[in-house]
Amino acid sequence: MSISENLIKIKKSLPSHVTLVAVSKTKPASDILEAYDAGQRIFGENKIQEMVEKYNNLPQDIEWHMIGHLQRNKVKYMAHFVSLVHGVDSLKTLKEINKQAKKHDRVINCLLQAKIAEEDTKFGLSFTEIESILTSENLNELSNINIVGLMGMATFTSDTTQVQEEFSKINTFFEKIKSQNKGITTLSIGMSGDYKIAIENGSTMVRVGSAIFGSR
Ligand SMILES: *Cc1c(COP(=O)(O)O)cnc(C)c1O
Numbered sequence: 001m002s003i004s005e006n007l008i009k010i011k012k013s014l015p016s017h018v019t020l021v022a023v024s025k026t027k028p029a030s031d032i033l034e035a036y037d038a039g040q041r042i043f044g045e046n047k048i049q050e051m052v053e054k055y056n057n058l059p060q061d062i063e064w065h066m067i068g069h070l071q072r073n074k075v076k077y078m079a080h081f082v083s084l085v086h087g088v089d090s091l092k093t094l095k096e097i098n099k100q101a102k103k104h105d106r107v108i109n110c111l112l113q114a115k116i117a118e119e120d121t122k123f124g125l126s127f128t129e130i131e132s133i134l135t136s137e138n139l140n141e142l143s144n145i146n147i148v149g150l151m152g153m154a155t156f157t158s159d160t161t162q163v164q165e166e167f168s169k170i171n172t173f174f175e176k177i178k179s180q181n182k183g184i185t186t187l188s189i190g191m192s193g194d195y196k197i198a199i200e201n202g203s204t205m206v207r208v209g210s211a212i213f214g215s216r
Contacts, residue, residue, distance in 0.1 A: 004038035015199065019186075021065050023045075024044065025047065041063055042063045075100050084110070087123065089125050109145075114126075134147065152187075185204065187203055188203070
């Protein structure tokens, strides 16, 4: 099936409260335009430089999401346009995003990345660390960022019970912080292989790459 056929099929299958981020990392501009022409406006990239290049060369009404691990020294290159940063995993990074957003007189929406997978290679914060950021005095001074929710990645495994348990765990925590903090709206969980399980476990935003664009 073509990119547009994949996209339309997936979009149709999503409940209306779930936002689709089309993950276009490593894919050429022509692939992004095919999805764009089929109606997709939100794209996700995991490298800042690649995202900047695509931003410069593609339609200006695309919303760009940074879904990868952040190098603090590169935040400045995307601060004028990025629409949501998914992978924030320290107060230090939040402060840098705030500083760069301020230069452009913007408020940048951010998700805190929770570590829910078993492997220790996955980046992210523990639930305790997330709570301490959300209640930190420092947060009030960061007027150019908004924490709007959480992002998580399940263990890469064919054991769907394990994936389900990991998503259920982050969803329970998401519901808790949502009830305690206004402005928390977004739970970014689910990729090509597990977005259906994620949606059953409270996902409001799925990040789908290969199921739309083919394997990388
Ligand atoms: C690559 C990537 C995705 C999409 O992965 P697919 O399996 O191709 O859907 C989602 N989230 C993050 C953080 C990624 O790096």
